Amino acid sequence: MFDTSKCGFIETLKISTMLNTMGHIFDDNELNALINHQDPENIRKVNFNSFCSIASHFLEEEDDESTTWKLKEAFRLYDREGNGYITTGTLKEILGALDDKLTGSDLDNIITE
Structure with a gap:
């Protein structure tokens, strides 16, 4: 989505937007250092x-049981x-909405x- 030119790279200026979109909280100085x-x-x-x-670096560690439960709930x-199962049509709707x-x-x- 952020590799708009489909060249295999993203601009570093977009990283903070991507992390925000993913719901991650981060310190700007720490992000810039990374x-x-x-x-x-x-x-x-x-x-x-x-x-x-x-x-x-900004992902929260979760136990496998918690992650599995969240994935099952999202799938449900x-x-x-x-x-x-979900149909490919449903998956397309989800991705299109995202x-x-x-x-x-x-x-x-x-x-x-």
């Missing part, structure tokens, strides 16, 4: 692995018939992947 560590040449872009390294909300810029083709590619 970005500087991942972008030592100051090209103002990082790849996916570097972004994950930065974002993981979209398992409308209660049959143990990012209204995704095209039908984008959604199809996500489902295929």
Whole structure:
């Protein structure tokens, strides 16, 4: 979503927005230090692995049982018939609601992947 040019990199200026979107709380100075560590040449872009390294620093540790319960609850909300699965159509609706810029083709590619 944030790699709008589909080049495999995101601009470092977007990282704070991404973390906010993901609901993470962070200290700007700490974030800047992590970005500087991942972008030592100051090209103002990082790849996916570097972004994950930065974002993981702000993730709260949860036990596996809590995470499993949350995932099951989220899945249950979209398992409308209660049959143990969600349709690809439902998944497309969810993804489309999360990012209204995704095209039908984008959604199809996500489902295929």
